[in-house]
Amino acid sequence: MDSRERVRRAVTFQGPDRTPVELWSLPGVWWRFGPQMEALLSSHPVDIVAAKQSADDDLQLYEQGEFLDPWGVLWHNEQPGIFSQVKAPPLADYVALPDYQPPYDLLDRGFEGIPAFVRENRDKFIKGAFVRLFERMQWLRGMSALMVDLMDDCPAVYILRDLVHDYNMCELERWLAYDLDAIVFSDDWGSQRQLLIPPRIWRDFFAPCYEEMFARVHRAGKLVFFHSDGYIVDVIEDLIALGVDALNSQVWCMGVEELGERFRGRMCFWGELDRQHTLPHGTPHDIRAAARTMKQHLETAEGGLIGEGEAGIDVPLQNIEAMLTCWH
Secondary structure: OOHHHHHHHHHOOOOOOOOOEEEEEOHHHHHHHOHHHHHHHHHOOOOEEEEOOOOOOHHHHHOOEEEEOOOOOEEEEOOOOOOOEEEEOOOOOHHHHHHOOOOHHHHHOOOOOHHHHHHHOOOOEEEEEEEOOHHHHHHHHOHHHHHHHHHHOOHHHHHHHHHHHHHHHHHHHHHHOOOOOEEEEEOOOEOOOOEOOOHHHHHHHHHHHHHHHHHHHHHOOOEEEEEEOOOOHHHHHHHHHHOOOEEEEOHHHHOHHHHHHHHOOOOEEEOOOOOOOHHHHOOHHHHHHHHHHHHHHHOEOOEOEEEEEEEOOOOOHHHHHHHHHOOO
């Protein structure tokens, strides 16, 4: 069974030969370990790879200094290797909203290398895109201002949402033209203990956009992969109903056993190992124990779990190796 079939069977509960494995790693990890990372991944290949748009400027968001992205967002980073922070959002004042236009020109370049990447990795499960709605709105408006807009039901915030959503739908069409297995959506919805906004607002304001995007992906015969950091228990039932096939979330801050009791067998858990405590501060033994716990509570005999963890710049190399080997 090759990686492509293994992951698809795990996600659709059709009996993979083993738990598939994926590793996320921040650019700072590669800047730190370089050839050692290449050797690890050569010895312990992963099952999922990512097709990327070469025109994407995301790497600059991990470099030290300031960076003005194509959306007009000014970023600042004092710690190379981790994600930047927004310094100046272009729509901090809604006076600028009527004349604001998303950078649609980004969709006209950077996809040229994807067909070759797909051909070279066809035995792997290939994911593509990283579609953002809530996060993009934060970056354009500023997080605090956006939160006030949502709570006040500000008319302009609907215009902002639709502006981002329309761009996302066009971006989806570009990605869906390629022979990928899954489209990734990413919005961090949780704090450490609760959803960032009331679930009612999430359902009324954001869920319709997700529903339209997920349905489009499924009509194209591809799977919906969704990532969110934080405590998001309040909307997992909604994500299942909306059509999420695999959910990448911080299961350890929500409770692995509770998640298993409520959602095991109903959706594939796409990781993740605890990157707040276990991965940076634990031992390989701790990581293997955590993987066993996740398999016990989240996986079924037919699948339902992708073994995944994220290596940050504070994770020792031996723990990265443990992440790659603890699922077998």
